[in-house]
Amino acid sequence: MTEHLRLTRRGFVGAAGSGLVVAFSMARADAQAGGEADVTSTEGLPGSLGDISQLDSWIRIDPEGAITVFTGKAELGQGIKTALLLVAAEELGVAPGELEIVSADTALTPDEGYTAASHSMEESGMAIRVAAANVYLLLLEAAAERLGADISELEARDGEIRGPGGTLSYGALAGSLDLAVAARPDVPLRDPSDFSVMGGEMTRIDIPPKVTGQPIFVQDLRPEGMVHARIVRPPSPGATLTAPNADDVETMPGVVTVVRDGNFLAVVAEREWQAIQAMRALEDAAEWETPATLPRQSDIHAWQRDNVSEVGTVDAAGTPEVGEARSVRMTFTRPYTLHGSIGPSCAVAVMEGEDLHVWSHTQGVYPDRAAIAEMLGMEPDRVRVSHVQGSGCYGHNGADDAAADAALVARAVPGRPVRVQWMREQEHAWEPFGPVMSMDVAGQVDEEGRITDWTYDLWSGSHVARPGGANKLLAANHLADPFPFELPDLQIVPPGLGDRNAVPLYQIPNKRILWHFVKPMPMRTSALRALGAHANIFALESFVDELALVAETDPVEFRLRHLQDQRDRDVIERAATEFGWSQDPLPRNEGRGFAFARYKNLAAYCALAMRITVEPETGRVRVHDVVAAVDSGEAVHPDGIRNQTEGGIVQSLSWTLFEEIVFDETRVTSIDWSSYPIMRFGSVPERIDVHVMDRPGDPFLGTGEAAQGPTAAALGNAIRSATGVRMKDLPLSPDRLAATLGV
Amino acid sequence: MATGLTVNGEAVEARSDPDTPLLYVLRDELGLNGAKYGCGLGQCGSCTVMVDGEAVLSCLMPLLTVEGREVTTVEGLGTLEEPGPMQRAFIAENAAQCGYCIPGMMMRAQATLTANPDAKEVEIRQALEYNLCRCGTHMRILRAIRRAQDEMRNATEEA
Numbered sequence: 001m002t003e004h005l006r007l008t009r010r011g012f013v014g015a016a017g018s019g020l021v022v023a024f025s026m027a028r029a030d031a032q033a034g035g036e037a038d039v040t041s042t043e044g045l046p047g048s049l050g051d052i053s054q055l056d057s058w059i060r061i062d063p064e065g066a067i068t069v070f071t072g073k074a075e076l077g078q079g080i081k082t083a084l085l086l087v088a089a090e091e092l093g094v095a096p097g098e099l100e101i102v103s104a105d106t107a108l109t110p111d112e113g114y115t116a117a118s119h120s121m122e123e124s125g126m127a128i129r130v131a132a133a134n135v136y137l138l139l140l141e142a143a144a145e146r147l148g149a150d151i152s153e154l155e156a157r158d159g160e161i162r163g164p165g166g167t168l169s170y171g172a173l174a175g176s177l178d179l180a181v182a183a184r185p186d187v188p189l190r191d192p193s194d195f196s197v198m199g200g201e202m203t204r205i206d207i208p209p210k211v212t213g214q215p216i217f218v219q220d221l222r223p224e225g226m227v228h229a230r231i232v233r234p235p236s237p238g239a240t241l242t243a244p245n246a247d248d249v250e251t252m253p254g255v256v257t258v259v260r261d262g263n264f265l266a267v268v269a270e271r272e273w274q275a276i277q278a279m280r281a282l283e284d285a286a287e288w289e290t291p292a293t294l295p296r297q298s299d300i301h302a303w304q305r306d307n308v309s310e311v312g313t314v315d316a317a318g319t320p321e322v323g324e325a326r327s328v329r330m331t332f333t334r335p336y337t338l339h340g341s342i343g344p345s346c347a348v349a350v351m352e353g354e355d356l357h358v359w360s361h362t363q364g365v366y367p368d369r370a371a372i373a374e375m376l377g378m379e380p381d382r383v384r385v386s387h388v389q390g391s392g393c394y395g396h397n398g399a400d401d402a403a404a405d406a407a408l409v410a411r412a413v414p415g416r417p418v419r420v421q422w423m424r425e426q427e428h429a430w431e432p433f434g435p436v437m438s439m440d441v442a443g444q445v446d447e448e449g450r451i452t453d454w455t456y457d458l459w460s461g462s463h464v465a466r467p468g469g470a471n472k473l474l475a476a477n478h479l480a481d482p483f484p485f486e487l488p489d490l491q492i493v494p495p496g497l498g499d500r501n502a503v504p505l506y507q508i509p510n511k512r513i514l515w516h517f518v519k520p521m522p523m524r525t526s527a528l529r530a531l532g533a534h535a536n537i538f539a540l541e542s543f544v545d546e547l548a549l550v551a552e553t554d555p556v557e558f559r560l561r562h563l564q565d566q567r568d569r570d571v572i573e574r575a576a577t578e579f580g581w582s583q584d585p586l587p588r589n590e591g592r593g594f595a596f597a598r599y600k601n602l603a604a605y606c607a608l609a610m611r612i613t614v615e616p617e618t619g620r621v622r623v624h625d626v627v628a629a630v631d632s633g634e635a636v637h638p639d640g641i642r643n644q645t646e647g648g649i650v651q652s653l654s655w656t657l658f659e660e661i662v663f664d665e666t667r668v669t670s671i672d673w674s675s676y677p678i679m680r681f682g683s684v685p686e687r688i689d690v691h692v693m694d695r696p697g698d699p700f701l702g703t704g705e706a707a708q709g710p711t712a713a714a715l716g717n718a719i720r721s722a723t724g725v726r727m728k729d730l731p732l733s734p735d736r737l738a739a740t741l742g743v
Numbered sequence: 744m745a746t747g748l749t750v751n752g753e754a755v756e757a758r759s760d761p762d763t764p765l766l767y768v769l770r771d772e773l774g775l776n777g778a779k780y781g782c783g784l785g786q787c788g789s790c791t792v793m794v795d796g797e798a799v800l801s802c803l804m805p806l807l808t809v810e811g812r813e814v815t816t817v818e819g820l821g822t823l824e825e826p827g828p829m830q831r832a833f834i835a836e837n838a839a840q841c842g843y844c845i846p847g848m849m850m851r852a853q854a855t856l857t858a859n860p861d862a863k864e865v866e867i868r869q870a871l872e873y874n875l876c877r878c879g880t881h882m883r884i885l886r887a888i889r890r891a892q893d894e895m896r897n898a899t900e901e902a
Contacts, residue, residue, distance in 0.1 A: 077841025077878055203834055210842030211833045211849065212826060213777035213818040220776040228771075272771040273763045276783075342781050342789055342877045343843040392841030392878045424782040639837055643883065647840050650879025673786040673875060681871040684881040 044185030047126030048072065052110040055138075056179035058131035059088065065159055065171025067092065067099050069128060072112025073120040074104040074363060074387040075206060078704050079640040080120045082204045086636050087125050090190055090198040091132035093156040094170075101205075104365045104387035114364040114466065116395070116527065117495065118603055118702025121636065125700050133187045135179065142173045192634065192696035199696075201639050206389070218361050218388040219346045223417040226348070227256055228272040229409045230279035232265040232286060233426055234478070236667035237523070238293035241265060245285040252278050259412045262480030266409050268418065279423075292665040294522050301333050301438045304459045309519035312492045315503040318510030320453045327444040327453075328546045334535035334730045336523055336661035337434035338676060343391030344427035345398030349406035350417040356383045356410065360403035361390025364466065368400050371467035372407045375476040375483060383407075394651070396526040398422055398431040400467050401474040408475055425671040430474060433661055434528030435461050435498065439539040443508075449551030451562060454511040458536070460498040461518040462488035465526040474524075485524065490517035495600040501533040501709055504540055505598060506562035523663070529648075530708035533599060534655065537709025538730065541595040542716045546726065555594050555717065556581055567605055567631055571693060572596050574629035575607035578691050589614050591722025595713035599706040605631040605693075606645070606706040610685070612718040619738030621657060621719065623685040626711070631693035633701040641703050642690040648707030649688055654679035656712040658731050746810050750775070751819030761807035765799075766790045768806050769816060777817030777846040781875070788874030791847035792816050798854035800873075817846035820853060828898070829853050832891035833884075840878030848874050852888045860896055864889070 045053055052058075060068050069088045075081045081101050089096040102108050104115070112124055139161060144151045147165035154163040159170045192199070209216045234241065244265055246258040254274030259266040267282055269275035295303040322329070349358040356378065362368040365385040373380040385403065393399055406420040422430075440457040465488050470476040476483040491497055492515065499515045528534075548558035556576045563569055575581075581594065591614065596607040608628035612621050626649055632641050658677050662670040670676035712730070720726050725740055745756040750773060759768045764783075769775045769792070781789030783802045790802040793815040821827030826834060829849050839845045848871065855862055855870040862870070867888055876884065 077839070077843075079837075079840070204837050204839070207837060207839050207842065208823055208826065208830075208834050210839055211817065211830045211845055212821060212823045213775060213816065213846060214823060215776050217776070217779075217843065219780065222774065271759070271767070273759065273767040276767075340877055341843075342787060342841075342875055343779055344781075389841070391843035394877070421780065424784060424786075643837060643840060643880070646882055647879035650881055651877065654879070672784055673782060674784075678875060678877065679879075680875065681868045681881060684868075688882050 045183055046130055047123040048110060048112045049127035049130055049183055052127070053182040055131050055134055055181060055183055057110045058128055059135050060179065061135070061170055061174040061177070063171055063174055065169050065174065067094065067170065069099055069101045070109045071101065071103050071124045071128065072110040073124040074115040074365070075389055076115060076363065077389070077392040078644055079204050079637065080115070081206060082202060083121060083637045083640055084125060084128055085205065086197050086202060087129045088132045090195055091129055092136050094159045096197055096202060098159060106365050106369050107384045107386070111366040114367065116363050118599065118704045118706070120702070121700035122702055125636065129189065130185070130187065131183050133189050134183045137187050138177050138179070139170060139173050142176050143168050146173070198636050199634070199638065202637065204640070216389055217343070218348060218359055218390050219343055219421065221348045221359055221388065221419065223348065223350065226417040226419055227268050227270060227413060228275035229266050229268045229406070229418050229420045230275045230423070231405050231420065231426065232267065232279055232282045233430055234263050235288050236290045236293070239263070239288040239290040241286060241288055243287040244282070245287065246282060249278050249282045249285060252281060256413060258282065259409055261408065262482060263478040264408060264475050266405065268409060268413055290666055294663055294665050296665060297663050300436055301459070304436060304438065304518045305516070307518050307520050308459070308516045310490045310517045312490050312515045312517060314492055314499045314513040314515050316512045320455050320510040320512045322442040322444045322453045322455060326446070326550050327442065328543065328550060329442045330543060330546065330726070330728055331438060331440050332535065332539035332542065332728045333438045334436065334538070336436050336525070337528055337655055337659050338428065338661055339394045339397040339431055339434070339528055340676070340678060341391040341393055341397050341427065344422040344424055345402035345431070346390060346419070346421045347403040347406035348417055348419045349403070349410035351410045351414045354382050356407060358383065358385045358403050358407055359388045360385055361388060361393065361399045362403055363393065363396065363399065367467050368403055371400065371470050371473050372404055375404060375470035375473055376407060376411060394529040395434070396432050396466050398427055401430070404473040404475045428671040428676060429668040432465060432524045432526035435463055435525040437498065437532065437535045439535065441539055441543045443543060443547050445547050445551045449553050449558070449561070451506060451508045451547055452510060454504065454508045456502055456513040456540070457516060458499055458502055458514065458532070459516045459518060460532060461521050461525055463498045463525065463527055463531040464488065465524065487519050487521055489519070490515065495602060496532060498532040500531045500536060500600055501540070501597055502536040503601060505565070505568060505601060506544065506559070507564065508562070529651070530705040533597070533705065533709045534652065534712055535730065537595065537597045538656070538712040538716060541597065541710065541713030542726065542728070545717045545720065554583055559596055568596070568598065571605040571629045571631045572607045574691055574693065575609055575627060578629065578689065579609035579627035581609055589616060589722055591718040591720065593714040593716065593718030593721055595710040595717060597706070597709045599702065603702040604706040606710050608649070608707065608710050608714050610714050610718050612715070612722060614719060614722045614737065616723070616741045616743040617738065619734035619736065619741065621715070621732070621737070623653060625687040625689070626685050627689045628707060629691045629693060630703060630706060631695060631701070632703040633695050633698040635692050635695065636700065638692045641692050644704045645690045645707045646688050648705065649711045650679060650684055652708045652711035653685070653715060656715050656730060656732055657683070658733055660731050746806050748809050748811060749813040751815055757806055759806055761805065763806050765792070765801040765804045765806055765809055765814070769801060769814070775816050775818055779843055779846060781844070788851060789844050789847045791850045791874060793850055793854050796854060796857055798851045815850070817849055820849065828894045829891045832887040832894065836883050836887040836890060838880060838883035838887035840880050844874060844876045848876070848884050852891065856888070856892055856895060860892070860899065862892070
């Protein structure tokens with residue numbers, strides 16, 4: 001049987017995989033050099049192919065047969081390049097190692113907006129898959145013509161097509177292919193039962209260079225003639241520079257120049273250590289006015305409730321009325337939370353003549369380019385932004401701001417590449433934080449143990465303030481002629497933002513979910529992995545356990561009672577079974593907890609259980625084992641899914657157990673790893689098992705953020721099980737837990 | 744004034760000011776990438792290298808304190824073409840997400856296993872307490888180190 005005959009024309013999965021629009025998707029059809037795609041033919045094309053349909057935007061084959069895959073998505077350490085290569089290799093009928101992949105560069109790749117919201121497989125993965133299937137079909141058609149054979153007589157293997165009349169390599173066929181054409185939506189995709197690489201295991205392509213010291217990070221770039229810059233940030237968000245007093249610094253060894261524009265102050269030096277010494281000297285010399293502009297930290301949740309700009313209804317049904325009998329009322333809170341990249345943000349930029357080139361670990365090269373161009377008053381096509389990996393970002397961290405810093409300094413030293421490296425205290429104090437949230441939940445169950453009424457009130461500001469314009473860049477806010485920060489408005493969209501996962505999937509006849517939107521932003525906040533889902537799922541799934549107690553029902557059984565969707569049920573049952581969930585008595589101070597969510601209520605499903613011990617005297621929590629089940633649809637790279645899920649579990653344990661940004665009325669005071677502790681090896685679980693559900697043929701479902709919420713809630717539920725105490729304020733730190741237990 | 748030291752087996756005359764932390768000598772003068780800047784405060788371990796076989800935080804160590812000593816970075820454990828046992832183990836376990844902290848982890852583990860080839864899990868965890876990972880790759884890092892430990896022990900037994 002030939003390769004072609006084994007293809008099946010099954011229904012197109014694209015529509016289901018990409019049908020939901022996210023507010024900050026910025027894909028544009030015209031952004032790529034080299035062609036006007038026939039926009040009339042894009043109907044039915046999945047993922048980003050709907051915006052950029054021309055095949056050579058995604059795949060090119062040179063005359064030697066070398067195949068290059070292009071993606072607008074960026075490798076953030078989530079392993080996306082490897083997963084995309086697997087998809088392309090499968091449809092093209094070649095080994096993944098035969099392919100090159102080029103990612104996120106405004107001069108080279110399609111504009112796929114941001115690499116965010118766990119969308120890359122749905123958007124870029126589906127685009128590349130269908131583009132590759134198109135290219136494969138064109139190769140077969142070209143070979144059939146050259147060999148005088150019928151397509152059904154051809155067999156493709158290892159980059160060659162064999163037929164009765166001979167064998168042709170992809171390279172030999174490449175010359176006669178026109179890939180400057182729009183993709184067709186009706187090409188056959190390979191059937192999962194015939195997959196040779198998708199769904200299999202593969203070494204992540206970026207790991208060997210990372211463990212051998214290759215220059216793979218933006219921090220490692222050293223273009224000829226590069227100088228080192230450091231920014232002297234204001235001592236507080238509301239500070240004004242009154243006197244830079246830079247004279248003595250300008251004469252320090254190696255110092256090239258001091259750059260000042262309003263409250264933006266930077267030093268440039270030949271060597272890195274010289275730049276750091278000059279920065280420290282300038283920090284000491286410069287004079288600032290530093291007014292107290294922040295609410296008191298202890299009042300922050302009350303302050304939010306006093307500063308509501310607008311109330312949005314997220315979801316409503318029936319007439320929710322929570323009475324007294326069989327009811328529960330609780331308030332949950334989350335503090336400002338840090339992305340906390342281990343490597344502080346960094347960027348390299350060079351201004352040559354009228355052209356600026358910036359290398360950045362941004363999540364969105366095109367939006368970052370637009371913002372930088374606006375800040376500098378340049379045409380966007382004179383600015384090129386190339387993605388180079390940085391330390392993991394987990395959302396909108398300082399990447400874009402460091403890119404803007406580098407661009408500003410590069411303009412001051414034209415012709416010389418400038419490397420800007422943020423210092424640790426700058427990353428801790430100036431990255432956009434994950435927002436403060438508080439949630440009032442009330443619910444009631446009937447005599448049969450079913451939830452009848454549910455109200456949920458969320459107080460939170462915006463969770464998305466990424467650059468789209470210069471006003472979202474930190475340095476642009478600091479200029480003498482500033483781009484004042486524009487506060488985002490309330491947005492209620494299907495995947496949710498601050499309200500992400502605020503709507504329970506459980507069947508509840510009477511419910512009302514409101515977002516009390518707080519527009520003023522005393523601290524700059526933006527997207528932190530999972531957005532509102534971390535705290536909303538913590539609240540919702542903690543609360544469901546409380547209602548299960550009222551209903552005197554096992555929490556797993558209680559969840560299943562309220563769910564009809566088979567995939568919801570499957571993932572819960574799998575996690576419970578693999579964990580060995582039961583109500584058997586546990587040793588003193590030991591507890592077990594369970595939680596479930598479908599990320600955004602439309603992406604990957606995740607259920608998990610954990611077993612812990614609480615040390616009442618110290619409040620310390622020891623996590624013994626965590627067992628998770630994940631349904632990501634068709635699993636392209638199962639080990640990648642496990643890696644992301646294990647990471648999500650550990651990171652969420654860290655957020656949930658330890659993390660809280662500390663500030664006084666003037667400034668952030670948690671500016672290092674001692675004042676903002678995160679999880680260390682001594683506290684990580686003894687064991688984490690992640691089980692990936694087998695879903696051949698189902699649409700890809702974004703996975704990277706699916707574990708954040710369920711982990712937090714399962715931990716809270718396990719503490720409840722161990723101690724009888726419901727912890728409602730994050731973090732569940734040893735001090736807080738010990739104080740609550742009052743031993 | 745130059746400072747003489749050995750880096751990954753090669754004699755080096757470093758020209759940086761003797762007060763310069765070793766991290767900047769390695770990265771900025773010698774062009775090595777393995778040691779990473781993470782905090783400059785000795786709190787995160789990204790800059791971990793070995794000096795005379797012991798794991799140290801290169802961001803806190805002035806150049807003059809390593810004069811005449813032997814410095815090993817992750818580049819000294821093997822190459823892309825011929826990775827060493829610790830590197831092979833991290834590759835085999837896909838033990839990285841962003842990978843920024845990983846060279847520091849590997850150097851800490853290398854030093855731990857060099858000093859104690861039979862280090863138990865609890866001792867390895869204790870040694871790694873200095874090193875932060877934000878992606879949550881901890882379980883894989885531990886698996887990779889155990890794999891490297893097995894490979895190193897087998898190699899010793901065969902020898």
